[in-house]
Amino acid sequence: MGWVVIESYSFPYEAQIAKAKLDSCDIPSYIENEHTINMNWLYSNAIGGVRLAVPESFKEEAYSLIHQDFSHEVVQHFEIPVEHCPACGSPEIEPYTQGKRSAFLVFIFLGFPLFFYKHGLRCKKCLHFYSDQ
Incomplete structure (x- = not known):
């Protein structure tokens, strides 16, 4: 064996x-x-x-x-609320940083950082971005 x-x-x-x-x-x-x-x-x-x-x-x-993957059973057992997209109602939400790509390009081409990006959540289905606060 x-x-x-x-x-x-x-x-x-x-x-x-x-x-x-x-x-x-x-x-x-x-x-x-x-x-x-x-x-x-x-x-x-x-x-x-x-x-x-x-x-x-x-x-x-x-x-x-x-x-x-037992994550769905943990959510059900502990009754963790599932967040839904405010635009379409889909539960497929992911953390997302809006403006990260353009801030990176400005840094590469101009040599100094611009901090105009925003952290929040984005729906995977309709791509709606919203702040989680």
């Missing part, structure tokens, strides 16, 4: 969280390169990151468990 790497992470804490999820389902696993990257985190990309390995017989089950 051989071991296979199912995921690679940049930081050891990410691999520890994934390993804890596998341990809770009685799937054996181990972490490679954790201590090396703890000593010098700049090595992470050079050596392939912190790798999480499982036995080949658990490969499919472990991979699907690691990649499950």
Whole structure:
């Protein structure tokens, strides 16, 4: 029975969280390169990151468990209010900075920064921008 790497992470804490999820389902696993990257985190990309390995017989089950998204269940359980776009009512909202591109271009061409950008939220569906305050 051989071991296979199912995921690679940049930081050891990410691999520890994934390993804890596998341990809770009685799937054996181990972490490679954790201590090396703890000593010098700049090595992470050079050596392939912190790798999480499982036995080949658990490969499919472990991979699907690691990649499950339970965020919608957390929102439902704790009754976190979902924000909706004021223009179209869509719940697909993302943080967005309006004017960032033009401020960057002014800085590149004129050599001094202009801070005329504004932070807020943008609807992914209708692209409506609004301030979150």
